[in-house]
Amino acid sequence: MKTNLPLPILIILASIFLTACVRDIDFDEADNIALTPVVELDLIYFTLTANDFFDSSTSNPRLTVSDTTDLPFLNEGFAQENLRKADFFFKFTNSIPRSFDINFQFLNPENTETYGTQTNVSQGTPQNPQPTDFTETVEGEELTELLKASKVVVTVTIESSNEELEGELNLKSKTTYYLEL
């Protein structure tokens, strides 16, 4: 008995070792793995007061103010390769009794506009600030153009202005980035 027992065991063991295998597996599926995080990030914010729209030294209204910030991540590789869609959300609160035109111009490094958008902000009063929300979704062809830009110029235009004007125009904004890694 002692001599007969091991042989079957050996055969079983050998077959176990040799048949260890990979079944019902599809490694080609690795190509389909896609990370699709949705990232919320603040963008710009500002508060302009009514007297920003009046030049007291010359006693002239200043109907347009503008500022520029670099957004270098837009035309860099990561966004180029992975960004599928961007939702811009702008939240204005206006307590100045005037309406505003707001212009966003996205410029490439050569200062050529590649993408632009604009909105109107309705007038409020110092006692009753008026909210205005503005959402801009960018995808597809437009996104390709947007991602050629490296900065944004924000231009704020007031319809009219004088020395007595009171109140504030406030902006908060964020972007929702839909990525595919």
Next chain:
Amino acid sequence: MKNILLCIIVLWIGDLFSQNKEVLYGLEEVPQNLLLNPGSKVPQKFHFGIPFLSQIHINGGASGVSVYDIFQESSTDINSRIRDKIFEMDAKDFFTINQQLNIIDFGWLAKNEIYFSGGIYQELDFISYFPRDLAILAWEGNQQYLDYDFDLGEVSTTGELLTVFHFGANKKLNDNLTVGIRGKIYSSILQFQSKNNSGTFTTRETPDGINIYEHELRNLDISVQTSGYASLRDADGSSEVISELLGRSLFGGNLGIGVDLGATYDIGRNWTISGSLLDLGAVFHTNGVENYESKGDYTVSGIELIFPPIEDGQPTIPYFSNIEDEFEREVGIDTVNTSYTQLRPLKVNGAIKYRFGRSIGTGADCDCYNMGGAIETNQSVGMQVFSVFRPKGPQLAGTLFYYRRLWEFLSAKATYTVDPYSASNVGIGMVADLGKFNFYIAADNLLRYGNITKAKSVSLQLGFNIKIYE
């Protein structure tokens, strides 16, 4: 053929309970059993391992996930399977790879009845805990997790490649007790570690704040230590890298010292207990050290435009790079070259064994000169415990085993192991002594061999030796 290749790949990248060689432990027919317990009983008078072939050990594992979990053929989307796994696993789950290759291994019984043994082996050891919060952040983003504190401290990983030079002594002190000690010199080729990290990342909605959100890094304290990496990065071409690595493997790297201790004690004729402590030591990293640290707190709410009165042609305010500079100042990565000491992962083995069956070899029932000593039989059963100390605490495994000497030249041992990977790990090992030629193979997770991809860990050891008994 493709499947065989896949098997090999899966074995390589797949798994093994880190460093637990439960089948090999206590298997006295295998000379390399002395590397698991320097105080094991040594039946032979001399052994010499075939260079590069006396022990090949591969062990990889993932405690929370198997290849099958992710890559199974199924109607569900692979991305939803990955997502489910990310949420199912926690930060205590880990991935490990441990590989050892004996380059030289030898031993002999000296005139003073001490069995000396020594050799050189190369070891690769890697563990990474699953950084769950970071995985969620990468997979899902922060939109669904506003006000949630993503824990960046879950990052915990170590990896090393080293050569070990060892020499040990083993002596049977009396009929019952055998003890052994092994000294080791570690020559580290590459090492990195990132442990004891902390910090959180939070995106908070701030209705009364200056912007819609506030992005905050709080109590950030993340560090990565590397040794042997900086000079490779600067090396010129692969031949320079290879000669640099070879030099380090032969005492040219950062050196360390360590010791293994072990003992075997026979209680009466049938019972034996044994235990060992392995790699009680440290490597001192002083050369080629480059460490990266990031510490501090940082909060940002976007870019504030101040609409300065600017004439045409004047430069605009560099809002964005100001924020980048502030980030660098508060939580930027510092590179330092501080030496550090790395403890090697300490391993503990323990076993209790009961022998029965037909008596063989020495110490037979009727041997009047062996009244107190143990008898050798052709079968035994017992229990083993194994523990390895890892960055987040010890990892434990328990094993039941059955050993049988099938023929004079062939022994086998079967094991059943419960460990963090699974509760149904069956392993088997065989040792053949063909004349002076000794061959062994041991593997675990056999129940998964029907479809190896379902295994969360795989361990495989095999080797060839020359052994002389008289």
